[in-house]
Amino acid sequence: MIAAEYLNNFFLGYLPYVALTVLATGLIYRTIRRNNTIQASSSQFISNDKSLRWGSTLFHYAILLVLLGHILGLLTPEWLYNWFMTNETKRLLAILMGSISGAAALVGITLLVVRRFSNKRVWATSKIQDYVIVVLLLVQITLGLWCTYITTQSSLEDYMGMEYWAQGIFIFEPDSWKYIADADLIYKLHIVNGFLIFIIFPFTKLMHMIMVPVLYAIDHFRK
Numbered sequence: 001m002i003a004a005e006y007l008n009n010f011f012l013g014y015l016p017y018v019a020l021t022v023l024a025t026g027l028i029y030r031t032i033r034r035n036n037t038i039q040a041s042s043s044q045f046i047s048n049d050k051s052l053r054w055g056s057t058l059f060h061y062a063i064l065l066v067l068l069g070h071i072l073g074l075l076t077p078e079w080l081y082n083w084f085m086t087n088e089t090k091r092l093l094a095i096l097m098g099s100i101s102g103a104a105a106l107v108g109i110t111l112l113v114v115r116r117f118s119n120k121r122v123w124a125t126s127k128i129q130d131y132v133i134v135v136l137l138l139v140q141i142t143l144g145l146w147c148t149y150i151t152t153q154s155s156l157e158d159y160m161g162m163e164y165w166a167q168g169i170f171i172f173e174p175d176s177w178k179y180i181a182d183a184d185l186i187y188k189l190h191i192v193n194g195f196l197i198f199i200i201f202p203f204t205k206l207m208h209m210i211m212v213p214v215l216y217a218i219d220h221f222r223k
Contacts (some may be wrong), residue, residue, distance in 0.1 A: 005181070011192050012177035016169050019195035026202020055111025062105035063137075066144070069097050074166035091151065091159045098148040106141045113138055133204045136197050143190040150184050158183060 073094050081090060113134050151159055161179045168176025180187065201207070 008177050008181050008188075009175075011188065012165065012180060013169075013175070015192065015195050019198040023198040023201060030202060030207055052111070052115055055108045055115065057108070058104050059108030059112055062101045062108055065097070065101040066105055066141075069094065069101065074163055075170060077167070078160075078163070087160060088156055091156060094159075095148055095151055098144065098151075102141060102145045102148060106138075106145065109134065109138050109141055127204075129200055129204050130206075133197065133200050133206055136193060136200065140190065140193050140197060143186060143193060146186050147184075147190050150186055154184070162187070 073090070078087070085093070116131065116134055161183060165176050165179040167173075168179060180191075
């Protein structure tokens with residue numbers, strides 16, 4: 001293997017499993033431990049600050065749409081969606097939805113980043129990983145919008161390669177990284193940065209996005 005193949009194999013073949021393992025382990029650990037900082041951290045998002053409310057609302061809803069789009073778009077088998085749409089239609093839908101939700105998420109995260117770095121109260125209660133995660137999210141959303149633009153200019157085969165790679169990772173297909181070995185560098189940066197976010201996520205205050213509704217559901221079920 002040449003150096004490029006080693007790098008592709010590590011970042012596109014092994015890193016996904018490392019990141020998903022850390023994410024799953026962190027979520028399980030925080031759920032079992034029921035760390036009170038999860039709820040306390042989320043209370044920082046309740047404020048009379050209009051920019052905070054707008055930023056938080058835009059970011060939370062938009063990022064959920066982005067995640068849902070990635071899951072459905074990348075992991076839905078081709079034979080299933082081909083019953084009602086072509087691959088090209090799916091690509092156009094991904095471009096449209098990705099552009100709208102990505103732009104909303106970018107505005108939201110920008111407002112939150114500005115507040116985190118300019119508000120003294122938030123600055124005093126934040127840890128280094130909280131700053132790292134918001135910067136990574138800002139970079140990730142920017143890269144995602146860039147990828148959406150590239151998708152409008154690239155071939156359908158390049159777009160489908162992402163789907164084959166993601167599904168290959170999901171079913172533990174050996175050398176699935178080869179599907180996107182020749183993909184644009186921006187796509188690869190978007191993927192790697194995304195998995196870095198997965199690794200850091202369980203140790204940040206953004207855990208409330210997942211843990212608050214999960215813990216609420218658990219408590220409701222027990223009652």
